[in-house]
Amino acid sequence: MRSLVLALVITLLALFRPAVAEEQLLSKLEPITIATEDDAKMFTVEIADTDALRARGLMFRQRLPEDRGMLFDFGTPREAAMWMKNTYIPLDMLFIRADGTIAYIAENTVPRSEAIIGVREPVLAVLELAGGTTRKLGIRPGDTVYHRIFKTED
Numbered sequence: 001m002r003s004l005v006l007a008l009v010i011t012l013l014a015l016f017r018p019a020v021a022e023e024q025l026l027s028k029l030e031p032i033t034i035a036t037e038d039d040a041k042m043f044t045v046e047i048a049d050t051d052a053l054r055a056r057g058l059m060f061r062q063r064l065p066e067d068r069g070m071l072f073d074f075g076t077p078r079e080a081a082m083w084m085k086n087t088y089i090p091l092d093m094l095f096i097r098a099d100g101t102i103a104y105i106a107e108n109t110v111p112r113s114e115a116i117i118g119v120r121e122p123v124l125a126v127l128e129l130a131g132g133t134t135r136k137l138g139i140r141p142g143d144t145v146y147h148r149i150f151k152t153e154d
Helices: 002-026 051-056 133-137
Strands: 029-035 040-048 068-082 091-096 102-106 117-130 144-146
Touching: 029 068, 040 051, 091 133, 102 117, 117 133
Parallel strands: 040 068
Antiparallel strands: 029 040, 029 144, 068 117, 091 102, 091 117
16 A cells, blocks of 8 residues: 555656646746837746756747747847747747847747748847737837846836
């Protein structure tokens, strides 16, 4: 009986471990604002600031609410390249310079594509939003992103 209980406990721990890992991926939520020519748009983003979080990104998600996203913080400016492998939803990718200005936007990226999406100029971060969000809200290159990593928050 004791070994049966032990086996049950081990099985339950194994089952709940992926849920805990997924929960940890979602736990770093922060506000971010994009100032356009006409307005300011606010989002809540998950912060991907480790190699593991950046590698996982938004892979395997079935949906992304319009007011949510993921901010890939590279720590220092660099050329950035992304792809959509194992990403099931279209995304808008905003490549953001160290001063918070948007350098480039890849709109409605193709789910599960292995095509490389990137920029050759140094960027500090990439913000991923639900596909079509930038067009719908009028977000363009040159607009400013306000968040602590860009030292632009007030």
